[in-house]
Amino acid sequence: MDLELRHLKIVRAVAEAGSVTKAATHLGLAQPALTAQLKRIERVLGGTLFDRDHTGARPTPLGELVLSRARVLLPAARELQEEAVRFANAGGEVPRYRVGATNGPILGGLVDRLATAWPSTPVTTRTSWSARELTTMIMSGVIDFALIGACGESQPPVDGPAVWLTVGSDPVFVMLNEDHPLAGRREVELGELAGEQWAVTPGDGCFGDCFAAACARAGFTPQTIYETDVATCVHLAKVGRAAVLCQATFQPSAGLAMVPISEAPLRWRHLLGWHPDAPIARVAPMVAGYAKAAHADAVRRSERYAAWLAGHPHFGTSP
Structure with a gap:
């Protein structure tokens, strides 16, 4: 599995929600499905992204590294998409x-x-x-x-x-x-x-x-x-x-x-x-x-x- 933007969105959602359960609700997913997806992401990235217990989920040092990159890449990707739409709607003119x-x-x-x-x-x-x-x-x-x-x-x-x-x-x-x-x-x-x-x-x-x-x-x-x-x-x-x-x-x-x-x-x-x-x-x-x-x-x-x-x-x- 290759890392994709949707995977970074999952990591960000868990960090912002403070728990996998709350993140699953926010993303409209079942909690077991999100947990399985998170484990696959962790395998791709080579380590645990969150310390999880009954109090919630807290980013590990590796998780903090991934989150710091996600906070740059996700807004940049959204901005690129918005700019491309504006550019296309403007008939190729500089928007x-x-x-x-x-x-x-x-x-x-x-x-x-x-x-x-x-x-x-x-x-x-x-x-x-x-x-x-x-x-x-x-x-x-x-x-x-x-x-x-x-x-x-x-x-x-x-x-x-x-x-x-x-x-x-x-x-x-x-x-x-x-x-x-x-x-x-x-x-x-x-x-x-x-x-x-x-x-x-x-x-x-x-x-x-x-x-x-x-x-x-x-x-x-x-x-x-x-x-x-x-x-x-x-x-x-x-x-x-x-x-x-x-x-x-x-x-x-x-x-x-x-x-x-x-x-x-x-x-x-x-x-x-x-x-x-x-x-x-x-x-x-x-x-x-x-x-x-x-x-x-x-x-x-x-x-x-x-x-x-x-x-x-x-x-x-x-x-």
Whole structure:
């Protein structure tokens, strides 16, 4: 017997009900029939899935492993079925846009453009700090497109045949309290910030290593580095507790100043990815165009970056 989705549904039902008897009632089966089916499933999987006694059924360690996979596979299978029905009923047209993104300036503008161009087509979003997680979502069909960042020339996560297109390339600036002695400078040398504590948003790429290497070239080792969410980074900069590494498109609030770092030792590439064999791939050029337009808008909104960009034309939105 091969393991099937219906078997995972049985395992899940027993776990949720807390007993084989209650699960049988829920599934509309006789209790002896469900017990026999569960024993066959256990033989296929190589061990006991539940400890069963007069108080009910509790998952064994093997059962917990199977349940953790079932909680992913069953919703994904249901979503696939629903999407296939919508796709067929739409005559082969793309039924929706599902976009995942890490922290960046593009997602909002892209969603707005997609919703404007196709007001009757749903647009859904997911966010993650992990570019690798979003890549896995592309390959498993959970999302259609992913907007991620890559430090310098580093490659996106390799996980199957995902296609990646560079939307834009930005320098990393530093955000300081407006009363900081360097806040009014046109540019600041990285070495001038040697005495600062630092704050940065998390990620699973090489940015931390690249920052440490840039500091070493500037002759110092960075002090405390706070890895935290955007709001906390902004707060730490505003109270003068840390210098914040930020994308040049970031819009600082009152009390803050964003300053370019001389020679742009740190760079951030915005990438759009998708699965080349997915039906949605045929609209990828259009989506890429909208993503680039969203990035260009973010650049224009940042007066400091737009002014800096005039002397550094190799940065900015990709052609």
